[in-house]
Amino acid sequence: MERITGAEALMRALEHENVDVLFGYPGGSIMPTYDALYDHKKTLNHILVRHEQGAVHAAQGYARVSGKVGCAIVTSGPGATNTITGIADAMIDSTPIVVICGQVGVAMLGTDAFQEVDVVGVTSPITKWSYQIRRAEDVAWAVARAFYIAKSGRPGPVVLDFAKNAQTSMVDYQPAKADFIRSYEPDPDLNEDQIRQAAKMINDSVKPFVLVGQGVELGNAREELKAFLEKADLPCGTTFLGLSAIESDHRLNKGILGMHGNLGPNVMTNQCDLLIAVGMRFDDRVTGNLQTYARQAKIIHFDIDRSEFNKNVKVDLAVHGDCKKTLAAVTALLDQTTHTAWIDGFKPYEEKEYNKVIDKALHPKEGALLMGEVIRKVSEATNNEAILVTDVGQNQLFACRYFKFTKPRSIVTSGGLGTMGFAIPAAIGATFGAPHRTVCMFCGDGGMQMTIQELGTIMEQGAPVKMILLNNNYLGNVRQWQEMFFQRRYSFTPMVNPDYELIAKGYGIPAKTVVERKDLDAAIQEMLQTAGPYLLQCAIKEDDNVLPMTPPGANVNEMLLEC
Amino acid sequence: MEQENSIKLYTFIIYSENVPGLLSQITAVFTRRQVNIESLNVCASSTPGAHKYTITANCNLAMAKMLTAQIEKKIDVLQANFFTDEEIFINETCLLKISTPVMLENKNVCRMVRLHGAHIVEVNPIYATIEKTGITSDILSLYDSLKTLGCVLQFVRSGRICITKDFTEHLDEYLAEREKKRK
Ligand SMILES: Cc1ncc(C[n+]2csc(CCOP(=O)(O)OP(=O)(O)O)c2C)c(N)n1
Ligand SMILES: [Mg+2]
Numbered sequence: 001m002e003r004i005t006g007a008e009a010l011m012r013a014l015e016h017e018n019v020d021v022l023f024g025y026p027g028g029s030i031m032p033t034y035d036a037l038y039d040h041k042k043t044l045n046h047i048l049v050r051h052e053q054g055a056v057h058a059a060q061g062y063a064r065v066s067g068k069v070g071c072a073i074v075t076s077g078p079g080a081t082n083t084i085t086g087i088a089d090a091m092i093d094s095t096p097i098v099v100i101c102g103q104v105g106v107a108m109l110g111t112d113a114f115q116e117v118d119v120v121g122v123t124s125p126i127t128k129w130s131y132q133i134r135r136a137e138d139v140a141w142a143v144a145r146a147f148y149i150a151k152s153g154r155p156g157p158v159v160l161d162f163a164k165n166a167q168t169s170m171v172d173y174q175p176a177k178a179d180f181i182r183s184y185e186p187d188p189d190l191n192e193d194q195i196r197q198a199a200k201m202i203n204d205s206v207k208p209f210v211l212v213g214q215g216v217e218l219g220n221a222r223e224e225l226k227a228f229l230e231k232a233d234l235p236c237g238t239t240f241l242g243l244s245a246i247e248s249d250h251r252l253n254k255g256i257l258g259m260h261g262n263l264g265p266n267v268m269t270n271q272c273d274l275l276i277a278v279g280m281r282f283d284d285r286v287t288g289n290l291q292t293y294a295r296q297a298k299i300i301h302f303d304i305d306r307s308e309f310n311k312n313v314k315v316d317l318a319v320h321g322d323c324k325k326t327l328a329a330v331t332a333l334l335d336q337t338t339h340t341a342w343i344d345g346f347k348p349y350e351e352k353e354y355n356k357v358i359d360k361a362l363h364p365k366e367g368a369l370l371m372g373e374v375i376r377k378v379s380e381a382t383n384n385e386a387i388l389v390t391d392v393g394q395n396q397l398f399a400c401r402y403f404k405f406t407k408p409r410s411i412v413t414s415g416g417l418g419t420m421g422f423a424i425p426a427a428i429g430a431t432f433g434a435p436h437r438t439v440c441m442f443c444g445d446g447g448m449q450m451t452i453q454e455l456g457t458i459m460e461q462g463a464p465v466k467m468i469l470l471n472n473n474y475l476g477n478v479r480q481w482q483e484m485f486f487q488r489r490y491s492f493t494p495m496v497n498p499d500y501e502l503i504a505k506g507y508g509i510p511a512k513t514v515v516e517r518k519d520l521d522a523a524i525q526e527m528l529q530t531a532g533p534y535l536l537q538c539a540i541k542e543d544d545n546v547l548p549m550t551p552p553g554a555n556v557n558e559m560l561l562e563c
Numbered sequence: 564m565e566q567e568n569s570i571k572l573y574t575f576i577i578y579s580e581n582v583p584g585l586l587s588q589i590t591a592v593f594t595r596r597q598v599n600i601e602s603l604n605v606c607a608s609s610t611p612g613a614h615k616y617t618i619t620a621n622c623n624l625a626m627a628k629m630l631t632a633q634i635e636k637k638i639d640v641l642q643a644n645f646f647t648d649e650e651i652f653i654n655e656t657c658l659l660k661i662s663t664p665v666m667l668e669n670k671n672v673c674r675m676v677r678l679h680g681a682h683i684v685e686v687n688p689i690y691a692t693i694e695k696t697g698i699t700s701d702i703l704s705l706y707d708s709l710k711t712l713g714c715v716l717q718f719v720r721s722g723r724i725c726i727t728k729d730f731t732e733h734l735d736e737y738l739a740e741r742e743k744k745r746k
Contacts, residue, residue, distance in 0.1 A: 125595070128638065129638045130584075179746050180744065182745070183741075306636075307633050310629075
């Protein structure tokens with residue numbers, strides 16, 4: 001055993017957890033740790049962000065595409081409070097991250113010391129676990145426990161609040177391991193009854209419909225899902241976060257669920273006789289009016305988190321467990337069958353949506369550029385193999401609708417929290433989490449400015465983010481709601497925009513603006529062929545609307561195709 | 564369905580590891596869902612190392628289920644369950660400070676104390692202290708009758724403690740099951 005400082009112990013503990021990248025920003029209360037980091041630069045690649053919110057979103061982007069735990073490190077007080085949005089985002093979207101904050105020494109705790117904030121108090125409601133390390137002796141244990149909690153069961157964020165005295169005092173370091181907490185059951189035993197009942201209900205069903213959520217990707221159960229769907233010929237729809245859990249063009253993938261999803265899956269939700277939800281949580285953006293949601297159907301819910309059962313939607317059968325195991329177990333008991341007539345029933349809705357919405361969005365003949373056509377062209381130019389990172393707003397909704405997926409872990413978007421400013425830092429994180437893949441980031445002119453300072457991180461790292469700014473000179477999504485539900489009273493949604501190309505160039509990032517449709521293909525090619533980062537600004541039609549749409553609180557099957 | 568929606572007083576019994584900060588996390592589960600906590604009692608349980616929370620709150624059955632599920636999800640919570648009054652033995656304690664001059668003047672004061680099976684634990688020329696242990700309604704009945712007699716100077720009630728009418732100790736069984744999984 002070796003006698004080292006608590007800060008050095010943190011370095012060893014992070015290395016022990018196979019951390020290779022840290023996103024962070026230094027400051028007073030975390031300085032001893034940054035001092036220790038100076039000697040670990042070879043193993044722990046620290047990426048200096050430009051704002052602590054960026055560190056957390058970057059850790060999220062890293063985690064989402066790599067399947068590993070993302071890690072952020074910041075100072076106390078304002079450094080810590082700047083991470084709150086990212087932590088809340090990771091909580092609601094089940095993203096495994098560990099955020100390490102500096103904290104004043106224990107002797108100063110509770111005295112309103114300089115840059116003291118009750119970080120555990122503030123973050124407890126938005127973390128899976130939040131813990132204050134007060135002694136160097138606790139570092140190894142706390143780090144092991146933090147990573148175990150963040151990645152096991154339903155993943156989520158963990159905060160370690162690292163008191164300064166614990167960073168500087170000496171400890172006999174020994175690596176710790178965490179794989180059991182008696183009050184925490186991340187991998188529940190399969191319940192044979194539930195498995196048998198689920199299989200029977202599916203085998204008895206004439207019109208089954210599967211809802212695919214992010215749980216499938218979090219559980220690395222893509223193959224199990226596919227086997228499950230294909231054996232019993234089960235059509236499915238996906239949530240935004242579940243988009244890359246199955247190939248976009250898989251014959252059983254009927255599209256996106258929810259408010260701005262596809263017509264077929266939403267209408268058929270209210271026509272199926274069995275709804276099978278896998279690793280999703282019946283968010284109100286997916287269900288619309290709960291009083292009329294799938295009332296005709298029996299409902300089975302597969303989830304690893306017991307507290308999700310019957311939370312929003314009352315289910316007939318809960319199948320508790322890791323869906324990698326539960327899906328495989330149920331599949332073994334399924335009849336090999338087909339549901340051709342039922343699946344053909346999706347077609348009229350697909351055609352209707354194509355004619356009324358999709359064709360117009362993808363193949364406009366004239367007028368300003370549309371988001372849909374840009375997004376689909378970028379997707380196709382990457383052979384539909386890229387990672388999609390989105391911001392929030394119309395750019396997000398269009399991107400999720402028109403980007404296509406063939407590879408796992410390819411969608412990074414802020415689903416539950418809807419955090420504007422998510423895209424740039426999350427995309428930076430994605431380039432570190434999947435260094436050999438193309439990362440395409442779509443962002444609006446509003447959201448771009450919320451974390452625009454991270455262009456500095458992109459510059460410094462040469463992070464190869466392909467940024468597509470869909471500039472409509474509006475807070476477009478809010479403008480759309482104002483148009484539809486507030487009598488076109490455009491209260492503070494027009495955006496006075498800077499010259500983004502010039503800004504990018506100020507950061508040394510190559511940039512181009514496309515206004516004319518005829519220039520789009522070449523510009524996309526140039527962006528993808530330019531090594532490193534690139535900003536492609538597209539001048540988008542100002543008053544376009546994302547359609548179809550289920551108005552808030554309306555019935556899931558009552559989508560507007562025009563407005 | 565009717566049962567699902569009718570509002571009732573439920574008693575939540577929660578066991579957790581003895582770690583700081585959990586109490587506020589548990590109460591936040593209630594307040595976030597607009598459920599008021601009526602009473603709260605926290606102390607070490609009979610199982611070494613485990614803390615016991617006894618919380619009462621008015622809500623419907625679906626909410627009671629949701630609250631326990633959300634509480635149990637906290638990493639350091641061992642178990643969370645809820646009960647109706649029929650499923651548990653309940654106890655509460657109260658202390659009353661009453662005016663000695665009024666007590667001496669009005670015989671009904673002492674009669675009420677005896678009738679309710681309460682004890683006088685201290686008397687001095689100014690006030691007397693009365694203690695009563697029982698179920699909520701008995702305690703409130705004592706208080707109401709003494710208040711009518713105009714002698715109450717102070718009244719305090721404890722939170723509820725209770726014991727389930729079950730034959731098995733679920734926590735011990737749970738912990739034994741869990742220990743088998745320790746690697
Ligand atoms: C941090 C934050 N603030 C406010 C909002 C509310 N909001 C949702 S979409 C949106 C407009 C986004 O505008 P822009 O980034 O230009 O994207 P567009 O919808 O035009 O594509 C706003 C303000 C939000 N989601 N997040
Ligand atoms: Mg915009």
